[in-house]
Amino acid sequence: MALVPALVVPLKEWTARPGPLEPWAAGYFPSGHTATSAVAYIGAALLITPYVRRAWPMAAALLLTGATATGLILRGWHWPLDVLASCLLCVPLLLAVRRGAARAV
Template sequence: MSGPLLTPDRALSRALVRTVPDSVTERLADLGNIPVAVPVLALAMAYAARRGRGRAALAAGLAMALVPALIVPLKDWTARPGPLEPWAAGYFPSGHTATALTAYTCAALLIAPDTRRPWPQALAALLTALTATGLILRGFHWPLDVLASLLLCTPSLLGVRAAASKRPGRSGGAAQARPPGGRVSGQPPK
């Protein structure tokens, strides 16, 4: 294994691995497990669909389905060993990070229109950061494994954001502005 980023990646990993008790870092890393993160997304998808945002829910489900379709072939192709298991391969990029980022961010995007506050996005960022921190500190992944997953998932999340920002029932055309009385000119009063 070689490359210009390998030396700083190894140095950073050596400085960080096992600086926090394993019992803590394992719990943090578990936030990126499929049985933990995906049910959060599934609940948010059901909520969004019930609120008339089925297209956004579908986009979020597609983004989650893209995670293994993107990550698994890259793991096989790169065959990068892990920090604590140099004999094993398939660590780059981090599937747990990709799962956490996608599930929690999509869930936040799906419920955000009804909250009108930044806490869903902040919580998604926190859960993803905790997952990534746990993975690195425990030695399950190199720092660049985590960074690569964050970058690889960003385009699909931007697509979900675009789908979630569209208001249901809009055809995409310009809506008529309503004056203070609530009527559009030319329409009879109700």
């Protein structure tokens, strides 16, 4: 979770992309909300799945992350590309969590 701002904030400053409802404001790309929710929900699912040995934690995490991303787009806080970029940025972090969880078990 601590690495999410380290990935997202420099990209927000570098791109300075305006938001859908606030064209005068900058810093909407990538979505920090989506990145945080993806790392939190999917990371937690990756950590508990070896102990539960069922598919529901990952399904619930993907559903919650998708709901967060969809809500951000529908409410006009982010463009769809902002949300997609955040999901792709989280892949390396989540792969590291998966690798660490596999070693711990």
